[in-house]
Structures are given as structure tokens and as C-alpha cells.
Amino acid sequence: MRRNIKWIISASALFLFISAYYSFSFAAEETPNSQANENEKLDFLVDKKQVNSSNDKRMEVITLSNSDNDDKALEQNKSTTDFASIFIEKEIGLGDVRKKLLDVFGEPLEEGMYEGGHFYDYGDKTYFVNPETEQINAIAVPGEKIPENVWLELEESLKDSLKLEGMNEMDGLWMEIYDWKEYDILVERIEEGSSPIYIWLLEDSLFTE
Known part of the structure; x- marks a missing residue:
């Protein structure tokens, strides 16, 4: 009976030792992976911020470009109006008989x-x-x-x-x-x-x- 109890205690201790060893080993392996995942998330956020920054700059360029186009259009419209005021009188112009x-x-x-x-x-x-x-x-x-x-x-x-x-x-x-x-x-x-x-x-x- 005593031998059976000793055997059971010894087996239980061995089981607990093996369980603890694998638990620590798994935790040790999981930590770098978890850290890597966190780093990937951080990299993604940084990349996303850079993309958004690039998009903002691109939008600024587009806005400036549109502004330049608007200025050119205004200049062209003004020159058209000025030329018309010089040459067109009482709706008589080129092509009229x-x-x-x-x-x-x-x-x-x-x-x-x-x-x-x-x-x-x-x-x-x-x-x-x-x-x-x-x-x-x-x-x-x-x-x-x-x-x-x-x-x-x-x-x-x-x-x-x-x-x-x-x-x-x-x-x-x-x-x-x-x-x-x-x-x-x-x-x-x-x-x-x-x-x-x-x-x-x-x-x-x-x-x-």
C-alpha cells in the first residue's frame, strides 16, 4: 500500500514537472511571436500614417494644380472678354454679311x-x-x-x-x-x-x- 502511494506521488511529481517545463517552453516561444505581431501592427500604423501623409501632400498638389488651372481659366476668360470688347460692336463680328x-x-x-x-x-x-x-x-x-x-x-x-x-x-x-x-x-x-x-x-x- 505504501509502495503504491509512493509510486502515485512520484508519478504526480513527474507529471507536474513535465507540465511546468512545457508551459515555460511554450511561453518562451510565444513571447517573440507576440512581440513580432506587435511590431507588425506598429509598422502597419507607421506605413498607414506615411501613406496618409503622402495622400495629403498629393491632395495639396492637386489643389494647387486646380488653383493654377482656375487662374489660367480666369486669365483666358478675361482676354476673351477684352478682345470681344475691342472687335465686337452691336453684335457685328466675323462671318456676318x-x-x-x-x-x-x-x-x-x-x-x-x-x-x-x-x-x-x-x-x-x-x-x-x-x-x-x-x-x-x-x-x-x-x-x-x-x-x-x-x-x-x-x-x-x-x-x-x-x-x-x-x-x-x-x-x-x-x-x-x-x-x-x-x-x-x-x-x-x-x-x-x-x-x-x-x-x-x-x-x-x-x-x-
Whole structure:
């Protein structure tokens, strides 16, 4: 009976020792893994913060880009309005027919022929009409009729759209032709760099074909 009790005690002690050993071993193995998991979570949060920071910077760039585009759009709209105020009067513009021109403005101060077409001079503006189509294909405005500050802004808006420049030997004038929307802008000067004496709105490529 005593032997059985000793054997049972010994077996119980051995079982407790083995259980404790494996428990400590498992805990020792689990700790690095747990630490690794915590580190992975921390790395993820850091990465996420960096991504969010990058996204914020990207949004700032996009916002600035949109702001730049808005500024350019405003400048373009302003130049369009300024050019329209210079060349368009009483809704008469390029493409309108001679009859409408005469009906609206009446008899011109002067009329005649210029480079194969008819011109009608009303002082502030001179209209040129294609004799084949009877449509206005050019409008010329004296430079002195345009406020200097307005012209300087318009000239700045045209600087990247130059198509042709040089001396017009026939008229003895320096000329510059700019591409503007579906039209051309012609600037005539006494000499290069001087103030414009005439500014024209032309059908596209009217003088460059």
C-alpha cells in the first residue's frame, strides 16, 4: 500500500514537472511571436500614417494644380472678354454679311477695295468683306483706340501664340500674326517693338495661307 502511494506521488511529481517545463517552453516561444505581431501592427500604423501623409501632400498638389488651372481659366476668360470688347460692336463680328453690317451701322465714313476685298471704315473700326461670300473676314481697330493697360495685358496673353512676324514690304510696316482660338490676331507697328498702329481680328490663316 505504501509502495503504491509512493509510486502515485512520484508519478504526480513527474507529471507536474513535465507540465511546468512545457508551459515555460511554450511561453518562451510565444513571447517573440507576440512581440513580432506587435511590431507588425506598429509598422502597419507607421506605413498607414506615411501613406496618409503622402495622400495629403498629393491632395495639396492637386489643389494647387486646380488653383493654377482656375487662374489660367480666369486669365483666358478675361482676354476673351477684352478682345470681344475691342472687335465686337452691336453684335457685328466675323462671318456676318455685308447687308447686316450696313443695316446696323449705315453708310461708312469711307469704303473701297483692299487686297481684293471691300472695306468699310467707321472710324473706330474698319470691316473687310470677302466679295465672294459677302461675309466679314477681318476687322481692324486703330491702336490708339485701345487703352494701353488693356493692350499690354492682351499682348502678354498672346506672347506664346506667335505664328509669323516680319516686315510687310508692301505697306512698310512691321507685322506680327498670333494664333487666337479659331482666329488670328494681326498686329501692325511702324517698327518692331513700337506701339501698335492697327490690331486686326482675322479669319484663321487669312494672311498666312
